[in-house]
Structures are given as structure tokens and as C-alpha cells.
Amino acid sequence: MTAELVRAALTDPRFPEVRRRVFRQLLESLLYEGALTTENAATENAATERDGDEHVVTGEDRDGKPVRYSFRAVRRFGFDRVGLTSPVLREGVEADSVTRFLTEVRGSLDADPDHIVAFARELEETLFKDALSEHLREDPPSTADHDALETAITDGHRYHPTYKSRVGFDVADDLAFGPEFANPLRPLWLAAHRDITEVSASGSLDRQYLADQLGGEATRFHRLIEDVGEPDEYVLVPVHPWQWRERLARAFSEQLARGELIPLGPDPHEFLPQQSIRTLTCRDVPERPYLKLSLSMVNTSTSRGLAAHTVRNAPRVTDWLREVVAGDAYLSGELRPILLGEELGVAVTPESGLLRPDTYGALACIWRESLHPHLEPGERAMPFTGLTSCLRDGTPLIAEWLREQGAENWVRGLVRVAAIPLVHLLCAHGIALESHAQNMALVHVDGVPERVVLKDFHDGVRFSPQHLAGEAPELAAPPAHHQNRNSFVETDELSLVTDFLLDAFFFINLGELAIFLDDRGELAERDFWRVVAEEIRAHQERFPDLAERFALFDLFTPAIEVEKLTSRRLHPDTELRLHAVPNPLAEVEKC
Known part of the structure; x- marks a missing residue:
């Protein structure tokens, strides 16, 4: 049965789309993080502006002959993100192997040779396990509650290319525990x-x-x-x-x-x-x-x-x-x-x-704690990952909400109940939460945003003790042998506190929602970030006594530092790997 299932998953008509997704997230993140050298030629006609510039990566096949990969990509408004607008082609034919791609273009990658093999394995694991997931996937019922949606939403991380690697799980494990x-x-x-x-x-x-x-x-x-x-x-x-x-x-x-x-x-x-x-x-x-x-x-x-x-x-x-x-x-x-x-x-x-x-x-x-005892009559909850998820036919899970409320009005309500609590915790109290999509849920009443659910605090908070509004908790420090350089709670660098929220919540969480709505013609990215900026400014006007704190934790800083999530897999994990990107909250205020 397992062998038949594997073959069925890898020959499913949806398998090429899974492979395109892995390629897309790999190339988008490599370009964005400056880890891949490409040649590109920009043109000025309208079609190319929409479809992006053509990028070319050259390499060598196993016989030492030159090989050429090409694709189109654009720069998005939010955080100057990279978005592929075409499949990845190898010598003019759609590329069908991420491992061969990495092997052939190694000379154009900023990578430690010893880490490429492990990274390639993670990509292959992701490709197979997402293919298995898509093959067996079923749409959740319209009445699905929060717990049912936790099992029904299968997308995984929308930036990281190894979004479903599950290294250590074989096929039987994946079916049993996925x-x-x-x-x-x-x-x-x-x-x-x-x-x-x-x-x-x-x-x-x-x-x-x-x-x-x-x-x-x-x-x-x-x-x-x-x-x-x-x-x-x-x-x-x-x-x-x-x-x-x-x-x-x-x-x-x-x-x-x-x-x-x-x-x-x-x-x-x-x-x-x-x-x-x-x-x-x-x-x-x-x-x-x-x-x-x-x-x-x-x-x-x-x-x-x-x-x-x-x-x-x-x-x-x-x-x-x-x-x-x-x-x-x-x-x-x-x-x-x-x-x-x-x-x-x-x-x-x-x-x-x-x-x-x-x-x-x-x-x-x-x-x-379970969420269930916290919900009041009439309230339901959706994991934040559900806000960017679709049914098998491509219909967004939130399509009805957008249709009934209007995309901009719904986004404004979402920002008020989900972003403002995080902003207030940061600016008024000096506490940043790592609120990426898996760490949040939206409480709603018939799709109208009501309040937010926050979780995963054990290593998902960050603060600077001298900049807290109150006393710092007494916490255990990591032992000397703890190797994760990106996992820490206390820091003397205030920028690492502000960027913790800007990276996890604004860059990953809201950023993916902005791209999702833009790609479906619901709300342009620029308009999305304008709404976010307006609501944060309205919050600041409501609390003039916190003016110094708003300046201290500057959410409108022109640039923020975000993690190079893919580059971390291509080098030893011995240091923070960050890069500065433009902040869309600052960009919309220039207009």
C-alpha cells in the first residue's frame, strides 16, 4: 500500500505545482538574501514590468558542459520582496530537479560546500512530503472550528523553501503523525x-x-x-x-x-x-x-x-x-x-x-492552555495561517469575509484587533512577541475580526531589560552548550527587540497576507500597508503620553533587519544572519 501511495503521489497531476512551489520559494529566498548571483536584463515595456525581469544563472552539468537556468522575477512593494512570475527553465525546458539545480549552479551560490548536501536533502524531503499531502488533501468543511483547521491547513511556511521537510519521518511516520x-x-x-x-x-x-x-x-x-x-x-x-x-x-x-x-x-x-x-x-x-x-x-x-x-x-x-x-x-x-x-x-x-x-x-x-475555554458565545477562531490558505479549487478560505465586508475594511478590522495589541505590548511595555502565523489565531464573529489569540511564549519573546516599562522576569539563561544563536530572550540591543516583531509579524505574517490579497486582486500591497500605517498612527495619536516610547521602538524606521532564513542553511549556524530591507510602513508615508 505504501509503495502504491508513493507512486500515486508522485504521478498526481498536482505534483508539478508542488515542485514549482519548492523552486519558487528557493529562488525567491536566494535572490532576496543575495545568496545567488544572476544576470538579468531589464526592459521597459508594460508586459515585462508586470512579469518581471529575466534572470539567468549559469553553471555546469556533470560532464562539464555549460548549462543555463532562466526565470522571471519582480520586486514587490512590501519589504522589497522578490516574487517569481514564471517557472524555472533549464535550457528552455521547465526544470524538474532542485538537487540538479543546486549541483549545477554551485559556483553562483554563496554557500558552504559542506552544507549544500544537507540542504538539498531537506528540499527533496519537502517536495515529497508536500506531494503526499496534496495527493491526500481534502477541503475542510465550512463549519470547521479552530482545531479542525489546525489539521486541514497544509501550506506550511510561505517564505522558507524547506517548509515541510520533516527530516526523520519516513512515509509511514508522515502518514501517522503529519x-x-x-x-x-x-x-x-x-x-x-x-x-x-x-x-x-x-x-x-x-x-x-x-x-x-x-x-x-x-x-x-x-x-x-x-x-x-x-x-x-x-x-x-x-x-x-x-x-x-x-x-x-x-x-x-x-x-x-x-x-x-x-x-x-x-x-x-x-x-x-x-x-x-x-x-x-x-x-x-x-x-x-x-x-x-x-x-x-x-x-x-x-x-x-x-x-x-x-x-x-x-x-x-x-x-x-x-x-x-x-x-x-x-x-x-x-x-x-x-x-x-x-x-x-x-x-x-x-x-x-x-x-x-x-x-x-x-x-x-x-x-x-486550550483555546476552547477562552471563546465567548458566538466567537470562532481561525489560525492565522488560514488567512492565506485556499480550498483545492483555489478559493481563499476568507473569500466570503472579503466579499461581505470588502477587503480594505476587513484588513482594517484585522489590524485593529491583531496588530495593535502587539504594537502596544512593544511600545508601552517593551515586550516583543515572535508572532508569526503559527503563533496566532484570529477570533471572529461571522468573519468580522474580534480579537487575537497569542501563544508560544517559552522562547518567543524578546526584551531589553533597561527598556522595559516594568520589572523583568527572572529567567533561566541558556547553557553554554546551547548552539542556537538565533534563540535568545534578553538583549542589550534595542533594535533586536523592535526587529523581532517587525520580522516575525510584519515581514512574515502580515507580509504574506498582503502578497496573498494583492495576487488575487483583492487589495494592492501599497494600499494594504497604508491601512496598517494609518491604524498604527491612530494608535499613537490616542496615546500621546507614549510619544517617547513610540520613538524608542520606531516601527516606521526606513529599514529593518530580517533573518536570512535560507542562508542560515547554507552556512554554519554560528552567527546571526540578517539583512536590511526597506520598511513598507515608512515607504507608504513617503507618498
Whole structure:
């Protein structure tokens, strides 16, 4: 069956479009980040202005003969983004291999030779897994709620070329654990001895927190622990079944043999993976907290383990943000953003010596509040990724909203309820959130924007302590061996705070929505950013006492620094890789 399914996916009529998407995002990001040298010849006729300049990349085939790739691309209004307007051609015929492309044009790439092979593998994994997804994809029902949309929206990252790599998953794993296939799973529960475990809990957490979730299984688990040791000396932690099979049984064999880890059994309820794959929603009891679990696989070029210091910080950041919002009458009383609190964190951190890379971040869980108890009668929620998603026939999920409200009016409402809370948190309080599309949901009433859902705080906040309006939380610092140079919460560089929001939310999140609406003739990019700028200026006029703070966190700066997401995969991850791009908020005010 698996072999037949693979062949069917790779011969599906939609496969060429998947391949075009991988090529498109690869070439757009390489050009945008200055990582690919091309020759281009601009012409001035109207058709070419619309279709873009022709770019040519030269290389050599395996026999050393010259080879020529060509495509057309334009510069978009927002952030000077690059957009391909044609397929990629190889010697005049549509290119059919991203690996061959990288192999043949290596001389034109700014890349470390040792990293190209791994990057090519990620691209091939993405191509296959997205093809499988498109082959089996079904449209969500019009009545789909937030949880159903988390499994139905299959697009992935719209800038990053390895948007669905899932390195570590084979075909069977992808079908079993990929969110778009909506196959239920049951986490395995372990008991971890407190000597090798770090626990962090929100101040509001009830002592019965886990027992209430597990029901009668909590008693059975207690008895199983008693067979080995004293239950009070152990902490319960759930594990993704793939992680248990592929990593934990081997990497933690010593702890299992000594009774420091005790397998207890599966969860009493079935769960479904969200878009992030490692976060699970309880299908049987939707009000149960979401489980964010360690997964030692790579997706969108990032390992999906959970670093212990971020797990430790999750409840502390949650308590801090809740206090900030509750103490701000404008946020708590008028905008009313929903913060899905990360209320409990557990990380198993044994002394592993040479095997530390196998165990660090490999066994951990963050319990995040479910959205369901926060919604009021009449409210529904859509993941922000849904705002740029389409049905199989190309109809946007939000088409009816745009038709009924008008695109500009709807965008203005969206900005008021989604962008302004983030702007206010930044400027009034000095707190930037990494609000890319997977970290947000829009609460609406019949499509009318109502308020916003924010989540993923454990490593998704950034601040400069000396520029906070209040006290900084007491957080755990990353250990010396933590290698992710792009993952940090505190910084002395104020620009890295402002750009954190401008990059994740404005560049990626709103930027993709602006492109989406423009490409479908709903609202020109320039008009989109004009609306955003107008609403931010209106907010600033409403709070004249924050004038100095608005100047300090300048959202209208002419240029911002954004991550070179693709270039990071072509070089050792030893430094921040950023480039300055024009800010559309500043550009629209020049007109």
C-alpha cells in the first residue's frame, strides 16, 4: 500500500505545482538574501514590468558542459520582496530537479560546500512530503472550528523553501503523525525521577492539574510507580510515540534500567497534531491543555526538541505576560487578547556526557492552555495561517469575509484587533512577541475580526531589560552548550527587540497576507500597508503620553533587519544572519 501511495503521489497531476512551489520559494529566498548571483536584463515595456525581469544563472552539468537556468522575477512593494512570475527553465525546458539545480549552479551560490548536501536533502524531503499531502488533501468543511483547521491547513511556511521537510519521518511516520492526515495518537506517559528532572509551574496552577487530565489513569500510574519507588519522588511527563520509538528507548536506556524513568502507559484520550506537529490537541476532551512535546526531527530547518531552559522559563514568561496585560486597562479591557498560557513545564536532564546531543531537549513537555475555554458565545477562531490558505479549487478560505465586508475594511478590522495589541505590548511595555502565523489565531464573529489569540511564549519573546516599562522576569539563561544563536530572550540591543516583531509579524505574517490579497486582486500591497500605517498612527495619536516610547521602538524606521532564513542553511549556524530591507510602513508615508 505504501509503495502504491508513493507512486500515486508522485504521478498526481498536482505534483508539478508542488515542485514549482519548492523552486519558487528557493529562488525567491536566494535572490532576496543575495545568496545567488544572476544576470538579468531589464526592459521597459508594460508586459515585462508586470512579469518581471529575466534572470539567468549559469553553471555546469556533470560532464562539464555549460548549462543555463532562466526565470522571471519582480520586486514587490512590501519589504522589497522578490516574487517569481514564471517557472524555472533549464535550457528552455521547465526544470524538474532542485538537487540538479543546486549541483549545477554551485559556483553562483554563496554557500558552504559542506552544507549544500544537507540542504538539498531537506528540499527533496519537502517536495515529497508536500506531494503526499496534496495527493491526500481534502477541503475542510465550512463549519470547521479552530482545531479542525489546525489539521486541514497544509501550506506550511510561505517564505522558507524547506517548509515541510520533516527530516526523520519516513512515509509511514508522515502518514501517522503529519497533521494534515489527522490520524489520532496517544502520548505515552513516563514517570521521571526528580533527581534528573526540572519542573516549572505557573503560580496559578492547581495541585490536581495532571490528575484532572488523566482521570482514573492517574491512580493506575501511581500504583505502577509504587512498584519501583516512592511516587512523590517522581514527576509525570508525556512522550510522543515517535520520540519514544526513535530516540528515548535507546538514549535513556540507563535511566530506564535504573528505574529513574518508568514507562506507565498511553494517555486515556486520543490527540491530533497541530500544524507545528509536536503540539497535540486532545480530540476527546478539547478543553484539555495542548501538549507541546519534544520531537528529535527537523522541520523548516529547525530541530524540534525542547531546550530545558526554555521549558523552565515557559510558566515564568506566562505569569509575567498575564500580569502585564491584566495591569493595562487598554489591553485587558478593550483589546482583550487571549494569551494561551504555558502553565507547566517538565524537562528530563540527566548527566549524559558524550551522549548529551542525544538527550538534551529530547524528553520534555510544555502544557499550554486550550483555546476552547477562552471563546465567548458566538466567537470562532481561525489560525492565522488560514488567512492565506485556499480550498483545492483555489478559493481563499476568507473569500466570503472579503466579499461581505470588502477587503480594505476587513484588513482594517484585522489590524485593529491583531496588530495593535502587539504594537502596544512593544511600545508601552517593551515586550516583543515572535508572532508569526503559527503563533496566532484570529477570533471572529461571522468573519468580522474580534480579537487575537497569542501563544508560544517559552522562547518567543524578546526584551531589553533597561527598556522595559516594568520589572523583568527572572529567567533561566541558556547553557553554554546551547548552539542556537538565533534563540535568545534578553538583549542589550534595542533594535533586536523592535526587529523581532517587525520580522516575525510584519515581514512574515502580515507580509504574506498582503502578497496573498494583492495576487488575487483583492487589495494592492501599497494600499494594504497604508491601512496598517494609518491604524498604527491612530494608535499613537490616542496615546500621546507614549510619544517617547513610540520613538524608542520606531516601527516606521526606513529599514529593518530580517533573518536570512535560507542562508542560515547554507552556512554554519554560528552567527546571526540578517539583512536590511526597506520598511513598507515608512515607504507608504513617503507618498
